[in-house]
Amino acid sequence: MQDVPEKKSVEGNMVIGKKVLSINTKGRYENQKRRDWNTFGQYLRNHRPPLSLSRCSGAHVLEFLRYLDQFGKTKVHTQLCPFFGHPNPPAPCPCPLRQAWGSLDALIGRLRAAFEEHGGKPENNPFGARAVRLYLREVRDSQSKARGISYEKKKRKRPPQQQNPASLMPPQAPPESTTSASENYQ
Numbered sequence: 001m002q003d004v005p006e007k008k009s010v011e012g013n014m015v016i017g018k019k020v021l022s023i024n025t026k027g028r029y030e031n032q033k034r035r036d037w038n039t040f041g042q043y044l045r046n047h048r049p050p051l052s053l054s055r056c057s058g059a060h061v062l063e064f065l066r067y068l069d070q071f072g073k074t075k076v077h078t079q080l081c082p083f084f085g086h087p088n089p090p091a092p093c094p095c096p097l098r099q100a101w102g103s104l105d106a107l108i109g110r111l112r113a114a115f116e117e118h119g120g121k122p123e124n125n126p127f128g129a130r131a132v133r134l135y136l137r138e139v140r141d142s143q144s145k146a147r148g149i150s151y152e153k154k155k156r157k158r159p160p161q162q163q164n165p166a167s168l169m170p171p172q173a174p175p176e177s178t179t180s181a182s183e184n185y186q
């Protein structure tokens, strides 16, 4: 007797969950942007020599991005690695883990917006600096070569990729899984 209503309620929850997920996308972006902004503020406070936001340049943003690489989870093969250019290597290798280009690109977009929301002038925005744009392009090109991934804007049909960086699409996770707030930079 109790089985039927239980089943129904489970299905109902799944549908509601999907709806909540799409409505929350905007809120998730805003939350992520706030967390990124706080992380950058913390980076500035810990900077030696001390660095204020008003004196922050594109070079400092690059420093920040390189600092984040130590928390990266994306394997980027060196040219000497036999798996250089292989999207799905068959075995482990000692190549370094880095921040995926897509994560950095999205991060810079959020920080660039946050800077102006906090009263910064667009012409002084260090996240929009030419050096940052060039760096991101360089990272994209080198990672696409090292990992054998094409980052063309036009999305083509790709074979299913199991080992792909989850970091590019974090909002896929269910709403409950917000416990890993400290692991923003996957």
Ligand SMILES: [Zn+2]
Pocket (backbone or CB within 6 Å): 076, 077, 078, 081, 082, 083, 084, 093, 094, 095
């Ligand atoms: Zn490798």
